[in-house]
Amino acid sequence: MRKLVVVETKLLIREPGALFSLLIPLFILVVFGSTIQPGDTVLLPMAVAIAVGLVALYMVPTTLATYRERGVLRRLAATPVRPGNLLLVQLVLQLVLAVTACALLVAVAGTVLGARLPARVGAVVLVFALGTAAMFAIGLLIAAAAPNGRAANGIGVLLYFPMAYLAGLMQPVDQMPDIVARVGEYTPLGAFGQSLRDVWAGAAPGPLPLGVMAAYAVVVSVAAARLFRWE
Amino acid sequence: MAVIEVTGLRKRYADLTVLDGVSFSVDEGEIFGILGPNGTGKTTVVECVEGLRRPDEGTIRVLGLDPIKDGRALRERIGVQLQQTMLPDTIKVREALDLYASFYADPRDWRELLVEWGLADKRDARFGKLSGGQKQRLFIALALVGKPQVAFLDELTTGLDPQARRATWELIKRVRASGVTVVLVSHFMDEVEELCDRVAILDRGRVVAIDTPGGLVGDEHRMRFTLMGDDEVELGGVPGVTGVSRTGRRMTVTGTGDFATAVTAHLARHHVLVSELRIDKRTLEDAFTALTGRSFD
Numbered sequence: 001m002r003k004l005v006v007v008e009t010k011l012l013i014r015e016p017g018a019l020f021s022l023l024i025p026l027f028i029l030v031v032f033g034s035t036i037q038p039g040d041t042v043l044l045p046m047a048v049a050i051a052v053g054l055v056a057l058y059m060v061p062t063t064l065a066t067y068r069e070r071g072v073l074r075r076l077a078a079t080p081v082r083p084g085n086l087l088l089v090q091l092v093l094q095l096v097l098a099v100t101a102c103a104l105l106v107a108v109a110g111t112v113l114g115a116r117l118p119a120r121v122g123a124v125v126l127v128f129a130l131g132t133a134a135m136f137a138i139g140l141l142i143a144a145a146a147p148n149g150r151a152a153n154g155i156g157v158l159l160y161f162p163m164a165y166l167a168g169l170m171q172p173v174d175q176m177p178d179i180v181a182r183v184g185e186y187t188p189l190g191a192f193g194q195s196l197r198d199v200w201a202g203a204a205p206g207p208l209p210l211g212v213m214a215a216y217a218v219v220v221s222v223a224a225a226r227l228f229r230w231e
Numbered sequence: 232m233a234v235i236e237v238t239g240l241r242k243r244y245a246d247l248t249v250l251d252g253v254s255f256s257v258d259e260g261e262i263f264g265i266l267g268p269n270g271t272g273k274t275t276v277v278e279c280v281e282g283l284r285r286p287d288e289g290t291i292r293v294l295g296l297d298p299i300k301d302g303r304a305l306r307e308r309i310g311v312q313l314q315q316t317m318l319p320d321t322i323k324v325r326e327a328l329d330l331y332a333s334f335y336a337d338p339r340d341w342r343e344l345l346v347e348w349g350l351a352d353k354r355d356a357r358f359g360k361l362s363g364g365q366k367q368r369l370f371i372a373l374a375l376v377g378k379p380q381v382a383f384l385d386e387l388t389t390g391l392d393p394q395a396r397r398a399t400w401e402l403i404k405r406v407r408a409s410g411v412t413v414v415l416v417s418h419f420m421d422e423v424e425e426l427c428d429r430v431a432i433l434d435r436g437r438v439v440a441i442d443t444p445g446g447l448v449g450d451e452h453r454m455r456f457t458l459m460g461d462d463e464v465e466l467g468g469v470p471g472v473t474g475v476s477r478t479g480r481r482m483t484v485t486g487t488g489d490f491a492t493a494v495t496a497h498l499a500r501h502h503v504l505v506s507e508l509r510i511d512k513r514t515l516e517d518a519f520t521a522l523t524g525r526s527f528d
Contacts, residue, residue, distance in 0.1 A: 071316030
């Protein structure tokens with residue numbers, strides 16, 4: 001198991017997508033960071049939501065579907081080690097990647113840009129955990145349903161843009177048509193972004209977005225587990 | 232001693248019967264071939280034996296173990312090379328061997344395997360940069376890293392050029408020489424004739440024959456020639472001849488042993504001139520056609 005973690009970590013680091021998932025949100029943060037007021041509560045939550053969205057919809061499905069397509073999981077099933085171990089290691093590593101991306105954003109925003117950091121650490125952890133779980137569930141569903149790695153990659157990217165738009169990551173929510181903003185509240189990324197903005201502003205996260213994220217996390221991961229094929 | 236015993240294996244997918252009562256046994260130390268055209272269930276048979284698939288009916292014992300119930304214990308003792316599997320392109324050769332070695336309780340030193348399989352100078356190369364032959368050598372090395380008693384090799388030489396195929400054959404002989412029983416799945420006649428001690432021929436989910444390649448081919452061969460004149464030729468009594476047929480001036484003679492020499496001597500003695508003389512050695516392909524009533528491809 002230790003070797004599996006070491007080797008999979010090396011493979012993840014060699015994956016250009018991992019670097020993009022770290023750098024794209026950071027790039028957005030730095031570009032828009034020059035225009036924000038000190039104590040801004042919007043930009044950093046947006047960058048965090050983008051980072052989690054990229055890892056969940058781009059890295060998770062592509063990696064897992066490629067492993068299945070190439071028979072890596074099947075080959076592992078022919079050894080004394082269960083292929084489920086590889087899935088577990090991958091999920092943990094992708095989670096570490098998402099946490100790293102967000103930590104990087106918070107560090108840069110907090111020091112260089114002087115953006116506001118939330119005081120309620122417990123609420124931030126809860127929102128991050130629920131949002132990441134909901135988004136990873138979607139990534140897993142794509143991995144389960146996609147016929148191969150290329151398709152998983154395409155579906156992930158195609159799904160990312162409308163989700164990011166509905167979540168107000170491309171245009172602030174208050175400038176969006178009302179109906180679109182309402183729909184956005186019921187998407188996982190939208191609920192995640194809303195909760196993040198709430199806690200960043202110093203408020204408690206609302207029950208609706210928390211419930212939306214929890215519902216997606218449970219329902220979609222059950223669907224993914226049912227649909228998942230080892231080969 | 233039989234290391235693999237398979238009895239009455241059946242497997243259906245929806246309304247398609249893939250295996251329809253397959254039985255065979257493999258003895259310790261032999262190279263056992265499973266031969267058949269594509270789509271006849273060869274891979275399904277070995278995947279059931281490896282415990283990767285659950286048969287609908289039938290019993291399987293490998294090294295005395297049930298592949299489903301004792302799956303983990305069995306997989307410690309077998310090595311597998313699967314058809315159409317790849318590794319991630321970015322993994323390095325030594326990382327793959329080191330990783331797979333870590334899966335087994337008592338693995339071989341993978342550094343030795345690197346040298347044995349001619350991959351020492353590729354130890355830091357990424358999988359995606361290897362040639363087809365190098366990838367196949369790595370797959371064999373991965374199948375052997377757990378010190379298996381039985382190695383399963385599925386369509387090992389598909390996609391390799393003739394030179395790489397022959398080199399791979401020599402490697403498989405080396406695996407057997409080291410005391411490992413080998414189960415070789417193939418749709419190449421020449422490969423099976425060259426390597427296998429015994430062969431099971433599979434056709435449409437059934438075993439149609441199990442024998443040595445020589446036993447399957449038999450020692451009956453065929454010679455054909457065209458008569459230069461309209462002579463009447465009587466060849467039935469020539470030693471070794473088992474059959475004679477004639478269409479116009481074209482004659483086909485089948486026989487065993489040294490019948491061809493006897494026939495040409497007989498023709499010469501009777502001053503019969505012939506042309507376009509050909510002797511065809513019977514092949515496994517002919518044996519397959521004779522057994523199944525259809526051609527191999």
